[in-house]
Amino acid sequence: MKTLQFTVPVTPDRTVIIQEDIIPQFYPHLHRHKEAQLIWIIRGEGTLIAENTMHSFKANDIFMIAPNQSHVFKGSRQLNDDKSAEGVHSISVFYDPNGHLANFLQLPELSQLNAFLKEYKYGFKLPEQHFHVVSKHILKLKASNNMDQMLNFLHLLRTFCKMNPKPKHLSTFSKEHITDGEGLRMGNIYNYILHHYQNALTLEEVAAEAHLTPQAFCRYFKKHTGVTFVTFLNEMRINQACKKLTAGEYDSIATVAYNCGFNSITNFNRVFKSVAGASPKEYLSKYLNNVQ
Secondary structure, three states, rough: OOOOOOOOOOHHHHHHHHEEEEOOOOOOOOOOOOOEEEEEEEEEEEEEEEEEEEEEEEEOOOEEOOOOOEEEEHHHHHOOOOOOOOOOEEEEEEEEEOOOOOOOHHHHHHHHHHHHHOOOOOOEEEEEHHHHHHHHHHHHHHHHHHHHHHHHHHHHHHHHHHOOOOOEEOOOOOOOOOHHHHHHHHHHHHHHHHHHOOOOOOEEEEEHHHOOHHHHHHHHHHHHHHHHHHHHHHHHHHHHHHHHHHHOOOHHHHHHHOOOOOOHHHHHHHHHHHHHHHOOHHHHHHHHHOOO
């Protein structure tokens, strides 16, 4: 598919679409669709890019992708060219808030839901504490039809409104008007960074990949992501460093730093604290305390 706009298969007699995918890998291109998408990753791990923000994902993570939000799931198999890795398995719930549901969602009885949807208009990642409840609702949706399915869908939405702790925003930036060409170019830029972040990646190298001068690339990247190239690259590297630390895939923190593209442990520690809000040791200690 060579266009950014992705068409979700729909049937005229369905307001909510349930789609289960068991496939070798996620759709590899940056794309968007008019429907909101609640996706439960049953099998698979990697990095989700939603607009200008990155999130690690693993089995049993659940995300809400907002309508027309540019995004791409990059599985570990795609990032590492691992042909032996297992495929991915997911269940998605699609609905168009501006379609058949538009008038219904404006009912005064749903004011709490509307407030939640406005607060999270750029999507969210479900807190782990709510996984069992939400996954059960998704399975009920998948097994039901007609009126029962709509009732189960309302129960699912009500669960979102009552979540405590509240979910994390998926993104803080949205560029609503993006052409197909821009989407393809940004997708290629993301792909290049994802496959080369561990190297001594330079601005000139990525700009050349995008067929732009370094100065033009800086303006283009900031315009389409809301952040600078250096900020995005640092966040990508720290995102990958966090995955390596929590997976125990390292001999030392210095090894993680060098394997994620940093040539100085001092710079790594500084950037890590800026992005993650804690030093690598503090981050790892907090993670280990939470999983015990």
